[in-house]
Structures are given as structure tokens and as C-alpha cells.
Amino acid sequence: MSTFNLRTFLTARGGSFYVRLYFGLLLVLGLCCYKDYGVSWDEPADRSNGMVSAKYVAGFVAPGWAGQHFANTPDIHGYLDNDHGVFFEMPLAFIDQIIGIDDSRTYFLMRHFAVFAVFAAGTWALYRIGRIRFNSWWLGLALSTLLVLSPRFFAEAFYNGKDVVFMAFFILGAYTLVRLLQRPSLARAAVHGVATAAAIDVRILGVLLVAFTVGMVGLEILFSSADRTRRLQFAKAFLLFGIVTVIVIIAGWPYLWEAPLDNFLTALENMKRFRWGGLVLYMGAFESALALPWHYAPVWIIITTPIAYIVAFLLGAGAIGYALLRRPLDYLRTFEGRLDVLFMGWFALPIIMVIALNSVIYDGWRHLYFVYPALLLVALRGAWALWQQGRQLRWLRPVAIGAASLASLEVAYTIGRIMQAHPQEQVYFSFLSGEQAARLFERDYWGLSYRQGLEWIAAHDPAPQLNVMAQNDGVIENNLAIIKPEIRARFRVWQPGQWVEAGPTLYFLGAYRTRAEPYTETLGGEIYAVKPFGITALSVLHQW
Structure with a gap:
């Protein structure tokens, strides 16, 4: 870095130096951690989705190259998941083929850092929203920190290319909406x-951003001090927003190219009637994903979010509700009040839709992760309101100071728990004991702990061939794919029907996705267990 640029970096005003330092350190943290995680259930399928669309696109531009690099990739026509969005997956597929990645470990490591980079971009956008809403760069950074220090999100920021990537893009969309509301212009509308x-x-659930745009522009026109000129600016901006949105949707989603409207409606309908008939362990009972109780998502949100965040959210929601009931017109006439309405809608509307439509969700609340930033925004609103009231009201000051102290202690405790559980933070429960979590809810439903189990076996058994078997098909192969090739070559994966053939040197690895009770001794004796947060996420059993 040149002397001039370094001086600019160090002397930036308005907290810019600290903001840049913060996000620089966040990327460094990602570089330190991205090699640590296993491969989740969905990642191979997500990779295939990207390859299918990349093959289709390459067939138009360079058919010869496409035939050479995607020879074993299915055609998009008739492919079961051809309607899945590939805005993230397709570029990875092209990078994979252009670079010529020849080992699965290299690909998945690249993929994990790419997921984290997108998460970091979403974290930055959340900071920007917080800075605008609270008119403070350090409160914006505090907001970003709440997201980073959410244990499940920290882990999934490295491998969840569906829910966390969508959350990050949704935050970016919300940020560009806030900027447009601040100052309508054609450039901001296009962005x-x-x-x-x-x-x-x-x-495709990103269409909610269109609904929020319509609603928020309407609130700006109705309740802001917009004159005729500003209303005309909003009208022009909204028209351009619509045009750009349609064009980019089609351009970035190859499935739509042949029949944009029909295929988009088909994808939307498929999302509405998506059905997965598996069982989930919820509140100690096995429930069908087709008939989950209405409280499934709210309960999962509560038990996997730090307690201080939930308390602050309730304070914020109460403060917003009180302001709307007491003086609704006055509150909506403020830009901050209208943003609070956006945040509440962002959080509540998707959850209400899932409950009202009896939508299929499973594996906790991962399908609703994109509402979590709104929860944090409302939580910061509640914490800041309590602190401000504590400064004005003498009797409330001890309460505010006590609440801030307890919240700080929980944040410190959460940091310690993340470090202790790494790299299995995805099994985090906020206030349940290990015994309660194991008995009542699914644990490592992503299957990441298998990597740790496999690496433990390789480190403790010098045999040239290591015979392993898993509770579920495919999960061992997924995690072997990211292990170093020389270690991977020592493993042989057996299927349940080959139990006798495998002989007494067999290792059985079992996670607890849809299982609460320990594995029986007929599978062998437990010689190792992965126990993040005191919760058994994986058992390794050995046939003696």
C-alpha cells in the first residue's frame, strides 16, 4: 500500500478507519476458519445445480468448450432441480471449470470461503442499514457484531450456500431499498x-423485496414531507426499478430464458407446494414436516438465538408498537419510524406466511434465516431505547446499566462458547442444557461433525485401510471430499448390507439428526464423541 493510501486509511473521518479495520479483520477471521468445516448434506447437490446451468449457458457461447468441460453434467431440460436459483452456484461452477480444479478438497475450500465472502458482504450491508437508522457508525458496527456473534450463523457462514447466501443478498436488497427511500434517484433505483x-x-422468495419496495415507497409518498417534485422522482425511480429487476432476474436465471413468465410462475408454484415428507425431532417427538405445529419456527428462533438478543427484540418490538399506537401519524412521518415498520414487516411477515400457509420447513428454521437481520435491527432499537430512557429517567438508570452489563456478559460468554465448540457451532442452543437439547431437538442435521469423526479415526488408527459406515448414505462421502487426499485414500466406505463382510475393524459413525437415543451396543462400543456445547453431535463406534 502506498504512503498516500496508508495515510488516507489511517486518517479517515467519521469512523471510517475503524469500519475498514473491522471488516478487514472479519475477512482475516474467515481466512483463519474456512478450512475447518465439513461438507453439508446440500453442498454436492447445490454444486450440481450450478454445473447444470453453467453447461446450459456455455452451450450458447462456446458449445465446444461446454462439451469438453461439462460432458458428465446433466442437461437442464428434465433436470429435477432446474428451477432452483443459481446466481451464486453458477459462477462457482464456471470458476471450477475455468481454473481446472482437479480435487474435491480444493473445490469445497474455495466454496466455503466464497460463502463467507458473501456473508461478509451481507454483514457490511447490515452495518450500513444500522448506520442510517441510528445515525451512528459504532452502533452500525455493534449491529454487525450481533450477527457475527450468533453461533449458528457464524458456522453456517462457511458452508450454507442456500440460506445464509440468500440472507446476505436479502440484506443487500434491503440496504439498497433504504438508500432509495433516503434519496430517490434513477441510479439508486437501478442498483x-x-x-x-x-x-x-x-x-425466489426474494420477491418479498418487491413487496417491501411497493409498501415503503407508498409510505414515503403518504407520510413524508414529499413535494410534487419528490413524488415524481419516486415514480420515475419505481418504474426503472421494475424494469431493471425484470431484466436482471431473467439474465441471472438461465431456467427462465426459454419462457420467462411461464417458467417463473412454475418456479413460484413449485415453491408454494414444495413437499418433503421426512420426520423431524421436535419437542421430544417425531413430527412430519408436512404437519408441523404452528409454533415450530418461533420456538426454534427462541432456542437458537442468544437470550439477550431475544429480550432486546421484545423491548424493541414493544417500543415500536407503543409508538404506533400512541401517535401513529407522528411516528410514520419520521424516516426512522418508517424504517422501523420495514424492519417489523421484514421479520414478522415471512413467519406469519409460513404459519398461515402451513409451509414446509425443516432442519430448524434455516428457511427463515433471512428474517434474522430484522430481528437484530429491532433488538438494537430496543436496547438503544432502554439506554436512552435510562439516561433521562433516574429510576430507570440502574435497570439500563444492569441490562447492559448482563448483555455484555452474555456476549463474552457466547464468544467463549464459540471458541470451545469450533468448528461445530451449528449445534448451538442458547439456554437449553446438553441433555435437554439432545432429548428434544435435532442436533447436527447438516452432517458436518462426520469430518471431525473421520479425522479422529485417521489420527488414531495407523491401519492402511480404514473401514467406515454411517447412519445415512452419502454423508461420509461428502466429508471425505474435503479431507486431504492422502488421508481420504485410506478410507473405504461400507453400506449397511455389507456389515458382516466389513469384519471387526469397522467403524460406525452416527449423528443425531432424527435420533434422540444413543446407538445400541450391537453396532460396537463408543470410542469417541464430538460434543460441542456439551451436546453429543456424533458418536464413533468400533466393532471389536
Whole structure:
């Protein structure tokens, strides 16, 4: 870095130096951790989705190259998941083929850092929203920190290319919307259109950004001090937003190219009637994903979010509700009040839709992760309101100071728990004991702990061939794919029907996705267990 640029970096005003330092350190943290995680259930399928669309696109531009590099890739026509958004997956597929990655470990490591980079971009956008809403760069950074220090999100920021990537793009869309509301212009409308389309091209539920745009522009016209000129600016901006959104949606989603409207409606309908008939362990009972109780998502949100965040969210929601009931017109006439309405809608509307439509969700609340930033925004609103009231009201000051002290202690405790559980933070429960979590809920439903189990076996058994078997097909192969090739070559994966043939040197690895009770001794004796947060996420059993 040149002397001039370094001086600019160090002397930046308005907290810019600290902001840049913060996000620079966040990327360094990602570089330190991205090699640590296993491969989740969905990643091979997500990779295939990207390859299918990349083959289709390459067939138009360079058919010879496509035939050479995608010879074993299915055609998009008739492919079961051809309607899945590939805005994130397709570029990875092209990078994979252009670079010529020849080992699965290299690909998945690249993929994990790419997921984290997108998460970091979403974290930055959340900081920007917080800075605008609270008019403070350090409160914006505090907001970003709440997201980073959410244990499940920290882990999934490295491998969840569906829900966390969609969340990040949704935050970017919300940020561009806030900027547009601040100052309507054609440039900002175009950028918001691109961001909205990108979110939709990751997951079609991004259409909620269109609904929020319509609603918030309407609130600006009705309740802000907009004169005729500003209203005309909003009208022009909204028109351009719509045009750009449609164009970029089609451009970024190859499935739509042949029949944009029909295929988009088909994808939307497939999302509405998506059905997965598996069982989930919820509140100690096995429930069908087709008939989950209405409280499934709210309960999962509560038990996997730090307690201080939930308390602050309730304070914030109460403060917003009180302001709307007491003086609704006055509150909506403020830009901050209208943003609070956006945040509440962002959080509540998707959850209400899932409950009202009896939508299929499973594996906790991962399908609703994109509402979590709104929860944090409302939580910061509640914490800041309590602190401000504590400064004005003498009797409330001890309460505010006590609440801030307890919240700080929990944050410190959470940091310690993340470090202790790494790299299995995805099994975090906020206040349940290990015994309660194991008995009542699914644990490592992503299957990441298998990597740790496999590496433990390789480190403790010098045999040239290591015979392993898993509870479920495919999960061992997924995690072997990211292990170093020389270690991977020592493993042989057996199927349940080959139990006798495998002989007494067999290792059995079992996670607890849809299982609460320990594995029986007929499978062997437990010689190792992965226990993040005191919760058994994986058992390794050995046939003696």
C-alpha cells in the first residue's frame, strides 16, 4: 500500500478507519476458519445445480468448450432441480471449470470461503442499514457484531450456500431499498433493481423485496414531507426499478430464458407446494414436516438465538408498537419510524406466511434465516431505547446499566462458547442444557461433525485401510471430499448390507439428526464423541 493510501486509511473521518479495520479483520477471521468445516448434506447437490446451468449457458457461447468441460453434467431440460436459483452456484461452477480444479478438497475450500465472502458482504450491508437508522457508525458496527456473534450463523457462514447466501443478498436488497427511500434517484433505483433481482435469483422468495419496495415507497409518498417534485422522482425511480429487476432476474436465471413468465410462475408454484415428507425431532417427538405445529419456527428462533438478543427484540418490538399506537401519524412521518415498520414487516411477515400457509420447513428454521437481520435491527432499537430512557429517567438508570452489563456478559460468554465448540457451532442452543437439547431437538442435521469423526479415526488408527459406515448414505462421502487426499485414500466406505463382510475393524459413525437415543451396543462400543456445547453431535463406534 502506498504512503498516500496508508495515510488516507489511517486518517479517515467519521469512523471510517475503524469500519475498514473491522471488516478487514472479519475477512482475516474467515481466512483463519474456512478450512475447518465439513461438507453439508446440500453442498454436492447445490454444486450440481450450478454445473447444470453453467453447461446450459456455455452451450450458447462456446458449445465446444461446454462439451469438453461439462460432458458428465446433466442437461437442464428434465433436470429435477432446474428451477432452483443459481446466481451464486453458477459462477462457482464456471470458476471450477475455468481454473481446472482437479480435487474435491480444493473445490469445497474455495466454496466455503466464497460463502463467507458473501456473508461478509451481507454483514457490511447490515452495518450500513444500522448506520442510517441510528445515525451512528459504532452502533452500525455493534449491529454487525450481533450477527457475527450468533453461533449458528457464524458456522453456517462457511458452508450454507442456500440460506445464509440468500440472507446476505436479502440484506443487500434491503440496504439498497433504504438508500432509495433516503434519496430517490434513477441510479439508486437501478442498483436496487439489481440487488432485488440477485436475491430472487438465489431464492425466489426474494420477491418479498418487491413487496417491501411497493409498501415503503407508498409510505414515503403518504407520510413524508414529499413535494410534487419528490413524488415524481419516486415514480420515475419505481418504474426503472421494475424494469431493471425484470431484466436482471431473467439474465441471472438461465431456467427462465426459454419462457420467462411461464417458467417463473412454475418456479413460484413449485415453491408454494414444495413437499418433503421426512420426520423431524421436535419437542421430544417425531413430527412430519408436512404437519408441523404452528409454533415450530418461533420456538426454534427462541432456542437458537442468544437470550439477550431475544429480550432486546421484545423491548424493541414493544417500543415500536407503543409508538404506533400512541401517535401513529407522528411516528410514520419520521424516516426512522418508517424504517422501523420495514424492519417489523421484514421479520414478522415471512413467519406469519409460513404459519398461515402451513409451509414446509425443516432442519430448524434455516428457511427463515433471512428474517434474522430484522430481528437484530429491532433488538438494537430496543436496547438503544432502554439506554436512552435510562439516561433521562433516574429510576430507570440502574435497570439500563444492569441490562447492559448482563448483555455484555452474555456476549463474552457466547464468544467463549464459540471458541470451545469450533468448528461445530451449528449445534448451538442458547439456554437449553446438553441433555435437554439432545432429548428434544435435532442436533447436527447438516452432517458436518462426520469430518471431525473421520479425522479422529485417521489420527488414531495407523491401519492402511480404514473401514467406515454411517447412519445415512452419502454423508461420509461428502466429508471425505474435503479431507486431504492422502488421508481420504485410506478410507473405504461400507453400506449397511455389507456389515458382516466389513469384519471387526469397522467403524460406525452416527449423528443425531432424527435420533434422540444413543446407538445400541450391537453396532460396537463408543470410542469417541464430538460434543460441542456439551451436546453429543456424533458418536464413533468400533466393532471389536
